[in-house]
Amino acid sequence: MNMYEIIFYFFAFITVASASVVVFSRNIIYAAFSLLFTFFGVAGIYVLLNADFLAITQLLIYVGGILVLLLFGVMLTTNTVNIDIKSGSMNVLAAASVVAALAGLLGGVFWTSDWFVSKQMGELPAQTTSKEIGTALITTHVLPFEIASVILLVAIVGAAMMARREGIKSQIPSSK
Amino acid sequence: MENILAFLNEPAVTMVLLALIPLVFILVYALVTIYFEMKVAAHIQNRLAYMETGWHGVIQPIADMLKLLQKEDIIPTDADKFLFILAPYLVFIGTYASFAVMPFSSGFIGSNIDLGIFYLVAASSLVVVGLLMAGWASNNKWSMFGALRSAAQIVSYEIPGVLAILGVVMVFGTMNMQTMTQMQDGGIQNWLIIGGNFPLGQKLALFPFMFILFIIYLLSSMAEVNRTPFDLPEAESELVQGYNTEYSGMKFAIFYLAEYANLFLVSAIVVVMFFGGWTSPFGSFMSGTVWSAFWFVLKGMSFVFLNIWLRWTLPRLRVDQLMYVSWKVLTPFALFCIIAIGFIMVI
Numbered sequence: 367m368n369m370y371e372i373i374f375y376f377f378a379f380i381t382v383a384s385a386s387v388v389v390f391s392r393n394i395i396y397a398a399f400s401l402l403f404t405f406f407g408v409a410g411i412y413v414l415l416n417a418d419f420l421a422i423t424q425l426l427i428y429v430g431g432i433l434v435l436l437l438f439g440v441m442l443t444t445n446t447v448n449i450d451i452k453s454g455s456m457n458v459l460a461a462a463s464v465v466a467a468l469a470g471l472l473g474g475v476f477w478t479s480d481w482f483v484s485k486q487m488g489e490l491p492a493q494t495t496s497k498e499i500g501t502a503l504i505t506t507h508v509l510p511f512e513i514a515s516v517i518l519l520v521a522i523v524g525a526a527m528m529a530r531r532e533g534i535k536s537q538i539p540s541s542k
Numbered sequence: 543m544e545n546i547l548a549f550l551n552e553p554a555v556t557m558v559l560l561a562l563i564p565l566v567f568i569l570v571y572a573l574v575t576i577y578f579e580m581k582v583a584a585h586i587q588n589r590l591a592y593m594e595t596g597w598h599g600v601i602q603p604i605a606d607m608l609k610l611l612q613k614e615d616i617i618p619t620d621a622d623k624f625l626f627i628l629a630p631y632l633v634f635i636g637t638y639a640s641f642a643v644m645p646f647s648s649g650f651i652g653s654n655i656d657l658g659i660f661y662l663v664a665a666s667s668l669v670v671v672g673l674l675m676a677g678w679a680s681n682n683k684w685s686m687f688g689a690l691r692s693a694a695q696i697v698s699y700e701i702p703g704v705l706a707i708l709g710v711v712m713v714f715g716t717m718n719m720q721t722m723t724q725m726q727d728g729g730i731q732n733w734l735i736i737g738g739n740f741p742l743g744q745k746l747a748l749f750p751f752m753f754i755l756f757i758i759y760l761l762s763s764m765a766e767v768n769r770t771p772f773d774l775p776e777a778e779s780e781l782v783q784g785y786n787t788e789y790s791g792m793k794f795a796i797f798y799l800a801e802y803a804n805l806f807l808v809s810a811i812v813v814v815m816f817f818g819g820w821t822s823p824f825g826s827f828m829s830g831t832v833w834s835a836f837w838f839v840l841k842g843m844s845f846v847f848l849n850i851w852l853r854w855t856l857p858r859l860r861v862d863q864l865m866y867v868s869w870k871v872l873t874p875f876a877l878f879c880i881i882a883i884g885f886i887m888v889i
Contacts, residue, residue, distance in 0.1 A: 402671050422657055422664045430667025437674050496657060
Protein backbone atom coordinates (compact mmCIF):
# COMPACT_ATOMS: atom_id res chain seq x y z
CA MET A 367 0.00 0.00 0.00
CA ASN A 368 1.45 3.35 -0.97
CA MET A 369 0.57 6.73 0.47
CA TYR A 370 -2.07 7.37 -2.18
CA GLU A 371 -3.96 4.17 -1.38
CA ILE A 372 -3.83 4.79 2.36
CA ILE A 373 -5.32 8.25 1.90
CA PHE A 374 -7.95 6.88 -0.50
CA TYR A 375 -9.08 4.20 1.95
CA PHE A 376 -9.11 6.77 4.75
CA PHE A 377 -11.51 9.03 2.82
CA ALA A 378 -13.56 6.08 1.60
CA PHE A 379 -13.94 4.83 5.17
CA ILE A 380 -15.03 8.27 6.40
CA THR A 381 -17.59 8.55 3.59
CA VAL A 382 -19.10 5.09 4.05
CA ALA A 383 -19.10 5.16 7.86
CA SER A 384 -20.69 8.60 8.14
CA ALA A 385 -23.17 7.85 5.36
CA SER A 386 -24.36 4.79 7.29
CA VAL A 387 -24.80 6.98 10.38
CA VAL A 388 -26.94 9.33 8.24
CA VAL A 389 -29.14 6.43 7.18
CA PHE A 390 -29.35 4.33 10.35
CA SER A 391 -29.23 6.91 13.14
CA ARG A 392 -32.55 7.38 14.96
CA ASN A 393 -31.48 10.84 16.09
CA ILE A 394 -32.04 13.31 13.26
CA ILE A 395 -29.44 15.76 14.58
CA TYR A 396 -26.75 13.06 14.48
CA ALA A 397 -27.83 12.22 10.94
CA ALA A 398 -27.57 15.89 9.90
CA PHE A 399 -24.15 16.40 11.48
CA SER A 400 -22.67 13.21 10.08
CA LEU A 401 -23.59 14.46 6.60
CA LEU A 402 -20.73 16.91 7.16
CA PHE A 403 -18.24 14.02 7.25
CA THR A 404 -19.85 12.38 4.22
CA PHE A 405 -19.42 15.57 2.18
CA PHE A 406 -15.88 15.95 3.47
CA GLY A 407 -14.98 12.38 2.49
CA VAL A 408 -16.43 12.79 -0.99
CA ALA A 409 -14.49 16.05 -1.40
CA GLY A 410 -11.32 14.20 -0.38
CA ILE A 411 -11.93 11.54 -3.03
CA TYR A 412 -12.44 14.28 -5.65
CA VAL A 413 -9.06 15.73 -4.69
CA LEU A 414 -7.45 12.31 -5.17
CA LEU A 415 -9.01 12.20 -8.65
CA ASN A 416 -7.32 15.54 -9.49
CA ALA A 417 -10.70 17.29 -9.56
CA ASP A 418 -9.68 20.16 -7.30
CA PHE A 419 -12.33 22.65 -8.40
CA LEU A 420 -15.10 20.09 -7.97
CA ALA A 421 -13.82 19.17 -4.49
CA ILE A 422 -13.80 22.74 -3.22
CA THR A 423 -17.16 23.51 -4.83
CA GLN A 424 -18.55 20.40 -3.14
CA LEU A 425 -17.43 21.71 0.26
CA LEU A 426 -18.63 25.25 -0.45
CA ILE A 427 -22.10 24.35 -1.76
CA TYR A 428 -22.94 21.30 0.35
CA VAL A 429 -21.30 22.14 3.69
CA GLY A 430 -21.53 25.93 3.55
CA GLY A 431 -24.97 26.09 1.98
CA ILE A 432 -27.12 22.99 2.03
CA LEU A 433 -25.97 21.50 5.33
CA VAL A 434 -26.33 24.81 7.19
CA LEU A 435 -29.81 25.25 5.71
CA LEU A 436 -30.69 21.70 6.78
CA LEU A 437 -29.43 22.29 10.32
CA PHE A 438 -31.38 25.54 10.55
CA GLY A 439 -34.46 23.68 9.40
CA VAL A 440 -34.04 20.93 11.99
CA MET A 441 -33.20 23.32 14.82
CA LEU A 442 -35.93 25.87 14.14
CA THR A 443 -38.82 23.48 13.52
CA THR A 444 -38.70 22.02 17.03
CA ASN A 445 -40.38 23.88 19.84
CA THR A 446 -37.98 22.76 22.53
CA VAL A 447 -34.38 21.77 22.63
CA ASN A 448 -35.01 19.05 25.21
CA ILE A 449 -36.98 16.57 23.14
CA ASP A 450 -34.97 14.39 20.79
CA ILE A 451 -36.35 14.37 17.30
CA LYS A 452 -36.53 10.83 16.00
CA SER A 453 -36.83 9.52 12.51
CA GLY A 454 -38.87 6.37 12.04
CA SER A 455 -39.48 3.95 9.20
CA MET A 456 -42.72 3.77 7.25
CA ASN A 457 -43.90 2.48 3.85
CA VAL A 458 -41.32 -0.30 4.15
CA LEU A 459 -42.48 -2.29 1.12
CA ALA A 460 -42.59 0.61 -1.34
CA ALA A 461 -39.27 1.96 -0.09
CA ALA A 462 -37.61 -1.45 -0.32
CA SER A 463 -38.69 -1.95 -3.94
CA VAL A 464 -37.52 1.51 -4.99
CA VAL A 465 -34.19 1.01 -3.22
CA ALA A 466 -33.77 -2.45 -4.79
CA ALA A 467 -34.42 -1.02 -8.27
CA LEU A 468 -31.96 1.84 -7.69
CA ALA A 469 -29.33 -0.51 -6.27
CA GLY A 470 -29.73 -2.81 -9.27
CA LEU A 471 -29.30 0.13 -11.65
CA LEU A 472 -26.19 1.39 -9.82
CA GLY A 473 -24.76 -2.14 -9.68
CA GLY A 474 -25.37 -2.57 -13.40
CA VAL A 475 -23.59 0.71 -14.15
CA PHE A 476 -20.77 -0.32 -11.83
CA TRP A 477 -20.17 -3.69 -13.54
CA THR A 478 -20.58 -2.56 -17.15
CA SER A 479 -18.54 0.67 -16.97
CA ASP A 480 -15.03 0.84 -18.31
CA TRP A 481 -13.19 2.10 -15.23
CA PHE A 482 -10.21 4.31 -15.79
CA VAL A 483 -7.85 3.14 -13.07
CA SER A 484 -4.28 4.21 -13.47
CA LYS A 485 -1.46 2.80 -11.38
CA GLN A 486 0.24 6.19 -11.52
CA MET A 487 -2.86 8.06 -10.32
CA GLY A 488 -1.04 9.42 -7.29
CA GLU A 489 1.91 10.57 -9.37
CA LEU A 490 -0.08 12.53 -11.96
CA PRO A 491 1.06 16.16 -11.99
CA ALA A 492 -1.31 18.27 -9.94
CA GLN A 493 -2.84 20.80 -12.31
CA THR A 494 -5.80 23.04 -11.91
CA THR A 495 -9.06 22.29 -13.68
CA SER A 496 -10.69 25.67 -13.08
CA LYS A 497 -9.52 27.25 -16.36
CA GLU A 498 -10.83 24.34 -18.48
CA ILE A 499 -14.12 24.25 -16.55
CA GLY A 500 -14.55 28.01 -16.99
CA THR A 501 -13.82 27.85 -20.71
CA ALA A 502 -16.15 24.88 -21.20
CA LEU A 503 -18.95 26.62 -19.30
CA ILE A 504 -19.04 29.65 -21.59
CA THR A 505 -18.36 27.84 -24.89
CA THR A 506 -19.61 24.25 -25.24
CA HIS A 507 -22.07 24.26 -22.36
CA VAL A 508 -23.25 27.85 -22.49
CA LEU A 509 -26.95 26.92 -22.84
CA PRO A 510 -27.23 24.80 -19.65
CA PHE A 511 -25.14 27.43 -17.85
CA GLU A 512 -27.53 30.22 -18.86
CA ILE A 513 -30.60 28.12 -18.04
CA ALA A 514 -29.19 27.48 -14.55
CA SER A 515 -28.58 31.20 -14.08
CA VAL A 516 -32.16 32.04 -15.15
CA ILE A 517 -33.52 29.45 -12.69
CA LEU A 518 -31.43 30.97 -9.90
CA LEU A 519 -32.65 34.45 -10.83
CA VAL A 520 -36.26 33.24 -10.66
CA ALA A 521 -35.55 31.77 -7.21
CA ILE A 522 -34.07 35.07 -6.00
CA VAL A 523 -37.01 37.09 -7.33
CA GLY A 524 -39.42 34.61 -5.73
CA ALA A 525 -37.64 34.83 -2.38
CA ALA A 526 -37.73 38.63 -2.52
CA MET A 527 -41.46 38.53 -3.33
CA MET A 528 -42.19 36.29 -0.36
CA ALA A 529 -40.07 38.39 1.97
CA ARG A 530 -41.72 41.69 1.01
CA ARG A 531 -45.15 41.05 2.55
CA GLU A 532 -46.49 44.30 1.12
CA GLY A 533 -50.29 44.38 1.05
CA ILE A 534 -50.41 41.05 2.88
CA LYS A 535 -51.62 41.00 6.46
CA SER A 536 -48.56 39.72 8.25
CA GLN A 537 -48.56 38.03 11.61
CA ILE A 538 -45.01 39.10 12.25
CA PRO A 539 -44.77 42.83 13.03
CA SER A 540 -42.33 44.63 10.79
CA SER A 541 -38.99 45.21 12.49
CA LYS A 542 -38.62 48.78 11.24
CA MET B 543 22.12 11.22 14.35
CA GLU B 544 21.94 9.75 10.86
CA ASN B 545 18.81 7.86 11.85
CA ILE B 546 17.17 11.08 12.93
CA LEU B 547 18.10 12.80 9.67
CA ALA B 548 16.77 9.88 7.65
CA PHE B 549 13.56 9.99 9.67
CA LEU B 550 13.20 13.73 9.05
CA ASN B 551 13.69 13.20 5.31
CA GLU B 552 10.74 10.84 5.05
CA PRO B 553 8.11 12.68 2.95
CA ALA B 554 5.32 11.92 5.43
CA VAL B 555 7.33 13.26 8.38
CA THR B 556 8.35 16.39 6.47
CA MET B 557 4.73 17.01 5.55
CA VAL B 558 3.60 16.77 9.18
CA LEU B 559 6.40 19.05 10.36
CA LEU B 560 5.59 21.66 7.71
CA ALA B 561 1.91 21.46 8.62
CA LEU B 562 2.79 22.24 12.24
CA ILE B 563 4.54 25.54 11.44
CA PRO B 564 1.27 27.56 11.27
CA LEU B 565 0.17 25.94 14.56
CA VAL B 566 3.30 27.18 16.33
CA PHE B 567 2.67 30.60 14.80
CA ILE B 568 -0.97 30.62 15.96
CA LEU B 569 -0.06 29.67 19.55
CA VAL B 570 2.58 32.39 19.87
CA TYR B 571 0.39 34.92 18.07
CA ALA B 572 -2.60 34.17 20.34
CA LEU B 573 -0.54 34.83 23.48
CA VAL B 574 0.75 38.11 22.06
CA THR B 575 -2.68 39.21 20.87
CA ILE B 576 -4.42 38.50 24.19
CA TYR B 577 -1.92 40.84 25.88
CA PHE B 578 -2.13 43.33 23.02
CA GLU B 579 -5.95 43.40 23.04
CA MET B 580 -6.15 43.98 26.80
CA LYS B 581 -3.54 46.73 26.69
CA VAL B 582 -5.06 48.50 23.67
CA ALA B 583 -8.54 48.25 25.19
CA ALA B 584 -7.30 49.65 28.48
CA HIS B 585 -5.45 52.58 26.92
CA ILE B 586 -8.45 53.44 24.72
CA GLN B 587 -10.54 53.59 27.89
CA ASN B 588 -7.87 55.48 29.82
CA ARG B 589 -6.92 52.54 32.06
CA LEU B 590 -3.68 50.64 32.56
CA ALA B 591 -4.74 46.92 32.46
CA TYR B 592 -2.28 44.28 33.77
CA MET B 593 0.57 45.85 35.70
CA GLU B 594 1.46 43.18 38.31
CA THR B 595 2.79 40.10 36.50
CA GLY B 596 6.13 41.10 35.05
CA TRP B 597 7.02 44.45 33.48
CA HIS B 598 3.66 46.08 32.57
CA GLY B 599 2.11 42.61 32.95
CA VAL B 600 3.86 41.00 29.96
CA ILE B 601 3.65 37.46 31.36
CA GLN B 602 -0.05 37.74 32.19
CA PRO B 603 -1.14 35.76 29.06
CA ILE B 604 1.10 32.86 30.15
CA ALA B 605 -0.45 32.94 33.62
CA ASP B 606 -3.91 32.99 32.01
CA MET B 607 -3.01 30.00 29.87
CA LEU B 608 -1.72 28.03 32.88
CA LYS B 609 -4.95 28.81 34.71
CA LEU B 610 -7.05 27.59 31.79
CA LEU B 611 -5.01 24.36 31.57
CA GLN B 612 -5.67 23.56 35.24
CA LYS B 613 -9.38 24.35 35.20
CA GLU B 614 -11.96 21.62 35.64
CA ASP B 615 -13.47 20.56 32.35
CA ILE B 616 -17.21 20.69 32.97
CA ILE B 617 -19.68 18.92 30.67
CA PRO B 618 -23.30 19.73 31.59
CA THR B 619 -25.35 16.62 32.52
CA ASP B 620 -28.03 17.24 29.90
CA ALA B 621 -25.63 18.16 27.14
CA ASP B 622 -25.14 15.91 24.14
CA LYS B 623 -21.73 14.64 25.24
CA PHE B 624 -20.33 13.48 21.91
CA LEU B 625 -21.24 16.62 19.94
CA PHE B 626 -20.28 18.83 22.90
CA ILE B 627 -16.73 17.46 22.85
CA LEU B 628 -16.45 17.43 19.06
CA ALA B 629 -17.62 21.03 18.41
CA PRO B 630 -14.59 23.08 19.57
CA TYR B 631 -12.19 20.87 17.61
CA LEU B 632 -14.32 21.20 14.47
CA VAL B 633 -14.27 24.98 14.76
CA PHE B 634 -10.50 25.01 15.20
CA ILE B 635 -9.93 22.54 12.33
CA GLY B 636 -11.97 24.77 10.01
CA THR B 637 -9.83 27.77 10.89
CA TYR B 638 -6.55 25.89 10.87
CA ALA B 639 -7.26 24.26 7.51
CA SER B 640 -7.50 27.75 6.01
CA PHE B 641 -3.91 28.49 7.02
CA ALA B 642 -2.77 25.84 4.52
CA VAL B 643 -2.94 28.25 1.59
CA MET B 644 -1.67 31.34 3.41
CA PRO B 645 1.54 32.69 1.80
CA PHE B 646 3.49 33.55 4.95
CA SER B 647 6.60 34.50 3.03
CA SER B 648 8.09 34.24 -0.45
CA GLY B 649 9.62 30.93 0.66
CA PHE B 650 6.84 29.40 2.73
CA ILE B 651 3.29 28.52 1.80
CA GLY B 652 1.63 25.36 3.07
CA SER B 653 0.05 24.33 -0.21
CA ASN B 654 0.55 26.48 -3.29
CA ILE B 655 -2.69 25.39 -4.97
CA ASP B 656 -4.20 27.31 -7.86
CA LEU B 657 -7.56 27.73 -6.12
CA GLY B 658 -6.12 29.22 -2.93
CA ILE B 659 -8.65 31.91 -2.11
CA PHE B 660 -11.59 29.77 -3.25
CA TYR B 661 -10.41 27.06 -0.86
CA LEU B 662 -10.26 29.62 1.96
CA VAL B 663 -13.91 30.52 1.43
CA ALA B 664 -14.90 26.83 1.44
CA ALA B 665 -12.85 25.90 4.53
CA SER B 666 -14.45 28.65 6.59
CA SER B 667 -17.84 26.97 6.11
CA LEU B 668 -16.69 24.19 8.46
CA VAL B 669 -16.63 26.79 11.23
CA VAL B 670 -20.34 27.54 10.80
CA VAL B 671 -21.24 23.87 11.27
CA GLY B 672 -19.00 23.69 14.35
CA LEU B 673 -20.70 26.70 15.92
CA LEU B 674 -24.16 25.26 15.30
CA MET B 675 -22.99 21.98 16.80
CA ALA B 676 -21.70 23.74 19.93
CA GLY B 677 -24.93 25.65 20.36
CA TRP B 678 -27.11 22.59 19.92
CA ALA B 679 -25.03 20.24 22.06
CA SER B 680 -24.93 22.66 25.01
CA ASN B 681 -28.70 22.20 25.44
CA ASN B 682 -29.02 25.80 26.55
CA LYS B 683 -31.24 28.49 25.04
CA TRP B 684 -28.54 31.16 25.16
CA SER B 685 -26.04 28.93 23.43
CA MET B 686 -28.61 27.97 20.84
CA PHE B 687 -29.58 31.56 20.03
CA GLY B 688 -25.95 32.61 20.00
CA ALA B 689 -25.09 29.83 17.55
CA LEU B 690 -28.06 30.60 15.28
CA ARG B 691 -27.25 34.31 15.23
CA SER B 692 -23.61 33.58 14.58
CA ALA B 693 -24.35 31.20 11.72
CA ALA B 694 -26.95 33.52 10.15
CA GLN B 695 -24.51 36.40 10.35
CA ILE B 696 -21.58 34.48 8.86
CA VAL B 697 -23.72 33.06 6.05
CA SER B 698 -25.20 36.41 5.07
CA TYR B 699 -21.93 38.34 5.26
CA GLU B 700 -20.23 35.68 3.18
CA ILE B 701 -22.11 37.05 0.15
CA PRO B 702 -20.61 40.58 0.04
CA GLY B 703 -17.28 39.12 1.20
CA VAL B 704 -17.14 36.58 -1.62
CA LEU B 705 -18.30 39.20 -4.16
CA ALA B 706 -15.42 41.44 -3.05
CA ILE B 707 -13.01 38.50 -3.44
CA LEU B 708 -14.49 37.86 -6.90
CA GLY B 709 -13.72 41.45 -7.91
CA VAL B 710 -10.11 41.05 -6.82
CA VAL B 711 -9.81 37.69 -8.61
CA MET B 712 -11.10 39.36 -11.79
CA VAL B 713 -8.33 41.93 -11.59
CA PHE B 714 -5.55 39.40 -10.98
CA GLY B 715 -6.92 36.66 -13.23
CA THR B 716 -5.85 34.01 -10.72
CA MET B 717 -6.99 32.55 -7.42
CA ASN B 718 -3.49 31.49 -6.39
CA MET B 719 -2.53 33.54 -3.34
CA GLN B 720 1.21 33.36 -4.01
CA THR B 721 0.75 34.64 -7.58
CA MET B 722 -1.55 37.42 -6.33
CA THR B 723 1.19 38.53 -3.96
CA GLN B 724 3.90 38.36 -6.61
CA MET B 725 1.79 40.50 -8.96
CA GLN B 726 1.89 43.29 -6.35
CA ASP B 727 5.66 43.09 -5.86
CA GLY B 728 7.88 46.11 -6.36
CA GLY B 729 6.87 48.56 -3.67
CA ILE B 730 3.89 50.35 -2.19
CA GLN B 731 2.81 51.86 -5.55
CA ASN B 732 2.04 48.38 -6.91
CA TRP B 733 -0.35 47.34 -4.14
CA LEU B 734 -3.88 46.73 -5.31
CA ILE B 735 -5.34 49.29 -2.91
CA ILE B 736 -3.54 51.95 -5.02
CA GLY B 737 -4.61 50.30 -8.29
CA GLY B 738 -2.09 47.50 -8.68
CA ASN B 739 0.74 46.97 -11.12
CA PHE B 740 -1.11 48.21 -14.22
CA PRO B 741 -0.65 51.02 -16.81
CA LEU B 742 -1.45 54.46 -15.40
CA GLY B 743 -4.91 54.93 -16.96
CA GLN B 744 -6.13 51.53 -15.86
CA LYS B 745 -4.60 52.08 -12.43
CA LEU B 746 -6.47 55.36 -11.94
CA ALA B 747 -9.72 53.75 -13.12
CA LEU B 748 -9.29 50.78 -10.79
CA PHE B 749 -8.34 52.78 -7.70
CA PRO B 750 -11.83 53.90 -6.50
CA PHE B 751 -13.36 50.45 -7.05
CA MET B 752 -10.52 48.73 -5.23
CA PHE B 753 -11.00 51.07 -2.31
CA ILE B 754 -14.75 50.29 -2.16
CA LEU B 755 -14.07 46.54 -2.39
CA PHE B 756 -11.51 46.87 0.41
CA ILE B 757 -14.07 48.54 2.68
CA ILE B 758 -16.70 45.92 1.77
CA TYR B 759 -14.35 43.02 2.49
CA LEU B 760 -13.10 44.60 5.72
CA LEU B 761 -16.66 45.02 7.04
CA SER B 762 -17.77 41.54 6.06
CA SER B 763 -14.63 39.98 7.51
CA MET B 764 -15.32 41.74 10.81
CA ALA B 765 -18.82 40.29 10.76
CA GLU B 766 -17.39 36.86 9.97
CA VAL B 767 -15.16 36.83 13.05
CA ASN B 768 -18.06 38.02 15.25
CA ARG B 769 -16.33 41.08 16.61
CA THR B 770 -17.82 44.43 17.57
CA PRO B 771 -19.66 46.21 15.99
CA PHE B 772 -20.93 42.84 14.74
CA ASP B 773 -20.72 40.84 17.98
CA LEU B 774 -24.44 40.13 18.36
CA PRO B 775 -23.80 36.38 18.81
CA GLU B 776 -22.11 37.09 22.12
CA ALA B 777 -24.14 40.07 23.29
CA GLU B 778 -23.51 39.74 27.03
CA SER B 779 -26.64 41.58 28.13
CA GLU B 780 -28.90 39.29 26.10
CA LEU B 781 -27.11 35.97 25.65
CA VAL B 782 -24.57 35.63 28.51
CA GLN B 783 -21.73 34.55 26.21
CA GLY B 784 -23.36 33.10 23.11
CA TYR B 785 -22.52 29.68 21.73
CA ASN B 786 -19.72 28.98 24.21
CA THR B 787 -21.70 29.78 27.38
CA GLU B 788 -21.45 26.19 28.68
CA TYR B 789 -17.81 25.64 27.76
CA SER B 790 -15.05 25.83 30.33
CA GLY B 791 -11.38 24.95 30.69
CA MET B 792 -9.49 23.72 27.65
CA LYS B 793 -12.57 23.50 25.41
CA PHE B 794 -13.25 27.18 25.99
CA ALA B 795 -9.58 27.87 25.34
CA ILE B 796 -9.82 26.13 21.96
CA PHE B 797 -12.81 28.29 20.96
CA TYR B 798 -10.85 31.33 22.05
CA LEU B 799 -7.80 30.22 20.08
CA ALA B 800 -9.91 29.58 16.98
CA GLU B 801 -11.45 33.03 17.29
CA TYR B 802 -8.06 34.72 17.44
CA ALA B 803 -6.68 32.55 14.64
CA ASN B 804 -9.69 33.53 12.53
CA LEU B 805 -9.01 37.19 13.28
CA PHE B 806 -5.48 36.90 11.90
CA LEU B 807 -6.75 34.86 8.97
CA VAL B 808 -9.19 37.51 7.72
CA SER B 809 -6.59 40.24 8.30
CA ALA B 810 -4.10 38.21 6.28
CA ILE B 811 -6.62 37.81 3.44
CA VAL B 812 -7.05 41.61 3.35
CA VAL B 813 -3.27 41.97 3.28
CA VAL B 814 -2.80 39.44 0.46
CA MET B 815 -5.59 40.93 -1.66
CA PHE B 816 -5.04 44.66 -1.22
CA PHE B 817 -1.78 45.36 0.61
CA GLY B 818 0.76 43.27 -1.26
CA GLY B 819 0.99 40.23 1.03
CA TRP B 820 4.60 39.63 2.01
CA THR B 821 6.08 42.18 -0.43
CA SER B 822 8.18 44.96 0.99
CA PRO B 823 6.73 48.49 0.72
CA PHE B 824 10.14 49.77 -0.44
CA GLY B 825 10.57 47.63 -3.56
CA SER B 826 13.65 45.42 -3.37
CA PHE B 827 14.88 47.11 -0.17
CA MET B 828 14.39 44.83 2.89
CA SER B 829 13.00 41.97 0.81
CA GLY B 830 13.94 38.29 1.01
CA THR B 831 12.50 35.15 2.51
CA VAL B 832 12.87 36.21 6.14
CA TRP B 833 12.04 39.86 5.58
CA SER B 834 8.92 38.89 3.65
CA ALA B 835 7.68 36.83 6.63
CA PHE B 836 8.33 39.90 8.78
CA TRP B 837 6.31 42.17 6.46
CA PHE B 838 3.46 39.66 6.24
CA VAL B 839 3.11 39.36 10.02
CA LEU B 840 3.53 43.11 10.50
CA LYS B 841 0.81 43.95 7.96
CA GLY B 842 -1.46 41.25 9.35
CA MET B 843 -0.98 42.51 12.90
CA SER B 844 -1.80 46.08 11.90
CA PHE B 845 -5.20 44.88 10.68
CA VAL B 846 -5.62 42.91 13.90
CA PHE B 847 -4.91 46.20 15.66
CA LEU B 848 -7.54 47.96 13.53
CA ASN B 849 -10.08 45.31 14.57
CA ILE B 850 -9.23 45.72 18.24
CA TRP B 851 -9.37 49.50 17.93
CA LEU B 852 -12.85 49.39 16.37
CA ARG B 853 -14.01 46.84 18.93
CA TRP B 854 -13.32 49.17 21.83
CA THR B 855 -14.61 52.28 20.05
CA LEU B 856 -17.93 51.39 18.45
CA PRO B 857 -21.20 50.23 20.00
CA ARG B 858 -22.99 47.07 18.87
CA LEU B 859 -25.40 47.06 15.90
CA ARG B 860 -29.03 45.99 16.18
CA VAL B 861 -29.97 42.83 14.31
CA ASP B 862 -32.05 44.64 11.67
CA GLN B 863 -29.24 47.14 11.10
CA LEU B 864 -26.89 44.20 10.66
CA MET B 865 -29.03 42.70 7.89
CA TYR B 866 -29.62 46.14 6.33
CA VAL B 867 -25.88 46.74 5.99
CA SER B 868 -25.26 43.32 4.46
CA TRP B 869 -28.12 43.09 1.95
CA LYS B 870 -28.96 46.67 1.03
CA VAL B 871 -25.59 48.39 1.23
CA LEU B 872 -22.63 46.04 0.81
CA THR B 873 -24.12 43.58 -1.71
CA PRO B 874 -25.36 46.18 -4.29
CA PHE B 875 -22.11 48.13 -4.07
CA ALA B 876 -20.09 44.94 -4.53
CA LEU B 877 -22.17 43.95 -7.59
CA PHE B 878 -21.72 47.41 -9.09
CA CYS B 879 -17.96 47.23 -8.52
CA ILE B 880 -17.75 43.83 -10.20
CA ILE B 881 -19.49 45.13 -13.35
CA ALA B 882 -17.25 48.21 -13.41
CA ILE B 883 -14.09 46.13 -12.93
CA GLY B 884 -15.18 43.83 -15.74
CA PHE B 885 -15.39 46.79 -18.13
CA ILE B 886 -12.08 48.26 -16.95
CA MET B 887 -10.22 44.97 -17.36
CA VAL B 888 -11.64 44.40 -20.86
CA ILE B 889 -10.89 47.95 -22.08
